[in-house]
Amino acid sequence: MSATLPPPAVRRGPRLLGILSSTDHKHLGLLVCGGAFVFFCLGGLLALLMRSELAAPELQVMSLNAYNQVFTIHGSTMFYLFGAPMALGFGLYLVPLQIGASGLRWPRLVLLGFWLFLGAGLLMYAGFLTQEGAGRAGWFAFDPLSDDVGTPGTGMDLWVISVFLSVLAGMLWAASILATIIRHRAPGMTMLRLPVFTWSMVVSSLMTLVAFPALLLAMGLLFIERHGLDVFTQPGGAIFYQHLFWFFGHPVVYIVFFPFLAAGSEAIATSAGQRFFGYKLFVGSLLAFAALSVSVWGHHMFVTSSVDNRFFSLTTTAIIVVAGVEYFDNLATMFRGRIKLRASFLFACGFMIVFLIGGLSGIWVASPPLDYNAHDTYSVVAHFHYTLFGGTVFGMFAGIYHWFPKVTGRLLDERLGRWHFWLMLLGGLVTFIPQFFVGEQGMVRRIADYPETAGWTALNALSTVGAFIILLSLLIFLANLIRSLRLGKPSGPDPWDGHTLEWATSSPPPRYNFPAVPPVRSYAPLLDLKEEAAEDESSHRPVASGEGGSQ
Template sequence: MKGHEFTEGIAGLVGERERVGWFSHEGLLGWVASVDHKQVGLMYIVAAFVFFGLGGIEALLMRIQLAVPNNHFLSPETFNALFTMHGTTMIFFVAMPLLTGFTVYLVPLMIGARDVAFPRLNAMSFWLTLFAGLMLYFSFFAGGAPSAGWFSYTPLSEAAFSLRSGQDYWILSLIVAGIGTVAGAINIIVTVVTLRAEGMTMKRLPLFVWMNFVNAFLMLFALPVLNAALVMLLIDRQLHAHFFTPASGGSALLWQHYFWAFGHPEVYIVILPAFGMISEIIPVFSRKPIFGYEFVAASTVAIAFLSFTVWAHHMFAVGLGHIANLFFAVASMSIAVPTGVKIFNWTATMYGGQLRFTTAMKFAVAFIVMFTIGGLSGVSFAVVPIDWQLTDTYYLVAHMHYVLFGGTVLASFAGIYYWFPKFSGRLLSERLGSWHFWLTFVGLNLTFFIQHILGMMGMPRRVFTYPALPYWAAFNMLSTIGAFVLLIAMLVFLYNVVMSLRYGETAGDNPWDAWTLEWATTSPPPVENFVRIPPIHGRRPLWDLAHPELADELGKVDA
C-alpha cells in the first residue's frame, strides 16, 4: 500500500457533463431537480416528518375522543377513517421514508462512494413515495378517507362494504409507494455490491450498511407481495372480480394470508435500519468497537429469513387448525432469538465502556429498553392462548407502539441527533435535546404502558368510544395526557431543529470522534462526497487513522 496513503478518485464517479447538468440549479429547483443522494435523503426525511405531523394529529384526535367515556367529539365514521389513516401514514409514509432517508444519505458515504448506483432512479423512488402520500391524503377531498383499517381486511374493504373512493386511493397510493420502495431496494443492493471503496470489504462494512443491505432484500421480496394483493383487491373493486368476495366464491382468508405474508416482513423493514443506527451510535458513545460484529450481522440475516415464515401469528384467531398454529407459534418465538442476540451485543458493547450520555446516546439506550419491552409483549403474542385472549385489544396497540414508537421512532431520533451535524454542519442543542428526550420518554410510557392493562381488562382496539367501566375512564385519560406530553416533546424537537439550524454550534467534520467514513468528509459533505478517502484497513478507518498503534486489524496495516 506504500504511496497510496489516500485513494484518489471516487467509486461511482459521474461524467463532468452530467455533473454540471445535475447540480446547476439553485433554490427550490435545485432540490426538485436534484438526483444527489444527500439531497434526496434529506427530502425523504423532511417529507417523513411532515407526514409524522399529520399522523400525529390523527392520533391526538383519537386520544381526545377516547379521553372520557361515551364521548361524541368524533363520529364513528370519522374515527374509523382516522385510525386507518394514522396506521397507513405512520407505516408507509413516516417509518419507511424516514429510514430510507437515512439509508440513501448515509450508505454511499459510509462505503466511500460518490453516490448511489442509479441516482436518477433514487430520485424517482422519492418522488413516487411523496406523491403516493399526497394521493392518500387527496382521498379526504375526493369523497372521504379510507376507513377499513391499515390492513384493510376483506370483505370489509370490498366495493360492497367500502363505498367511498377513499379505499381505491388507499390501494393506488400503496401500489405507487411500493414500486418506489422496490426501486430503492434495488438501488441500495447494487450500490453496496458495486461501489465500495478500495479496502471496504463486506466484512468491514459498517453495521448500518449491513442492516440496510439485508433490509433491501426484505423489501425486494415483501413489497411485490403487497402489490400483488393490492392489484387483486383493486380488480375486485373496479372490475367486479371475485378474489376476496366470499359471496361469489372468493376467499376473505386469502387476503389475510397475502397481507400478512407482506405484513410481517414489513415489521422488520421498519426496524432493521433502526437496529443499524443503534449499532453505530452505541459503540461511538461507549468508546468501544461493537461487541460481536459477526453476530449482529448474521442475526440480521436470520431475522430476514425467519420473518417470511411467521405471518400467520397475526391470524391465530382465524382458526387455522392446531398444526398450523403450532408451526407459526414456534417460528414466531424463534425469531426472538436473533433479536435477543442483538440486545446482548449492544449491552455488551456498553459494558465497561466510557459512556458519554449525549442526547443521541440517551435515545439509543432508551431504545434498547423500550424495544425489549415491546419484544417481550410480542413474544407473549406467539403463545396461542394468550393471543386468543388479547388479540385486537389495547394490549396489541400497546405492544405495537412499544416496537414502533419505542423502537423505530426512538432510534430515528438517536440517528437525527447523531447525524444532524453531518447533514447541516451544526450541532443540535443538547439542552433542548435533553428536554426533548425526557418528555418523549415520559410521554411514551404514559401513553402506551397503561394500554397493556386496558387491553387485559378487555378494551378492544378501534372502538370509537366505551362505557364508563371501572378504571377505564381514568386509564384512558392518563393515556391521552401522555399523548399530549408527546406533542410537547415534538414541539420542543421542532424548535430545537429550527434554532440549531440558525444558531447551533458549528460541528466540524467529526464532532463525536466517530470512526466511520461519513465523518471523514466535511459537514455537510461536498457534492462529490470526498476529496480523498482515507485508507480502509479495518472496520473503523478513522480510528485507525488517529490511533495507528491501536488499529483494529493491526497486522494488516503497513506503518
C-alpha cells in the first residue's frame, strides 16, 4: 500500500447508528447475516405452525386462509430473506479478508442493499397486519393466482414490493462482491489462487447478476398488472410469468448452495489438515455447474407442456457429473487427513449427507415421466427441503462454527456444537423422510388438512416431531451463541491452523483488515508459510546421534 489515510471526519452518532450506517465490510456482512438469521428464525416458527396444523387431520391451529399466508411467507422468507442474503452476507464479510483486500468495492451500494433488504423483510411481515392478511399466493406467486382478482389486498401488494426490494438488494451485494474480487485482490492473488469460498462467491455473484433481473422484471410486471394493466392475462402470459420466475427460482437454489458447499469445503480442508484436493477441477466444475444450473429452469414446467422437456431433462441430469466432482473433491480432501471432529467438520459432513439425499431424489424428478407423478406432491417438498435444508442450513452452520472465532475473537463451545449437530441431523431426517412417503401415497402440497381415512396421520405426526427436534437443536445453538459471546474462550487469530488469508489477521480483524498482507503463492497462502516455516525448522535442527541421513 502506498498510503493509508484515516477516513474523513464524520460526525459519529450512537454506536448502533454507526453500525447501521457503516461502510466497513465486516459490519455490513454482519448486518446482512444477522438480519437473515432473524428472518430464518421467523420462517422457522412459521414452519412449526404449519407442521402443528398438519400433525393430525382436521383444522386445529389456524384457518385455511391463514395457512395459505403462513406457507407463502415461510417459503418467501426462506428464499428471499434468508437463503440468498445469508449466502451473500458471508461473502460480504469474508471475501475481502480471503483475497487480502482492505474492504469492498462500492460499500455504499452494499449499505443501500442492506436497508432495502431490511425494508423488504418488514414489509413482507407487515402484510399480516393488513385487513386481507399477508401474501398468500405461494413463494412463486404464479399468475393469475397472484393477480388482483386471485389474491386481492394490500398484503399481496406488500409481498410483491418486498420481493422486488430483496432481489434488488441481492443484485447490489453481488455486484459489489464480484467487483471486489475482480479489482481488489492482493498482489500475487491471481484468479487461480482464490480460496474455494471466494470462488464460490464468484459463481454465485455471476448467477445472481444474470438470474435476479428476471424476477425483478416479473415483480415489476406483476405489480403493474395488479394495478390495472393486463400483462400476464394476455395469451401465453401465465407461461411467460413462469419462465421469468423459474429463471430466477432454480438458480437461486445454487446461488445459496455454492457458498455453503465451499464453507463446508474450507472446514473440511482445515479440519483434515490437508490442502484442498483437486482445486482446479473444483473451480472448473463450479463454473460448469453454474452454467448448467442457469439452464435447467424449465424442469419446473414439465407438466405445462410448453417447454422442450428433453432439453431441460438433459441439462438437469448433467448436473450429476459436476456435483459428483465437488463431492469427490471433498471426500479426497479428507482421505488420509488427520481429521479433528470439530462441530464445523460435522456440519460439513452433515451437509454432504443431507444434500446427497436431496440430489439423488432430484434425479428422478429430472425425468419428465416420473416428474408427472411426483409434481406438486409432498415427495417434491421432501426433495427440495433436503437440498435447501442440507445445502443451506447445514452448510451455514459449518461456516458459522468455522468462522465464528474470526468474527468475534471467541470460540463456540464444541460440546454444545456437537449436540446441536446430532439433534439437527436427527430432526432433519425425521422431518423430511416421512414426506417422501406421504407424497408417494398421494398427499399434495399446500393443503392445511387431510382426511383421517387417507392414512397419512402417523407419517405427518412423525414429521412434526422432527420439526420440533430441529427447534430444540436451534435453541441449543442460540444458547451456545449467547454463552460464547460473553464467556467463550479467546480464540486468537488462527485457532484452527487455517490455510487462507483471513487467518493471518487478528480476530476480529481491524478496520482495514491487514497491517501487511502475507505473500500469496497458492490458494492456501497461510498453509504455504506454515509449511515453509516447518521445513526451515527441520533443516536447521541439529542431527541427533543415531539419526541417519544428511541434512
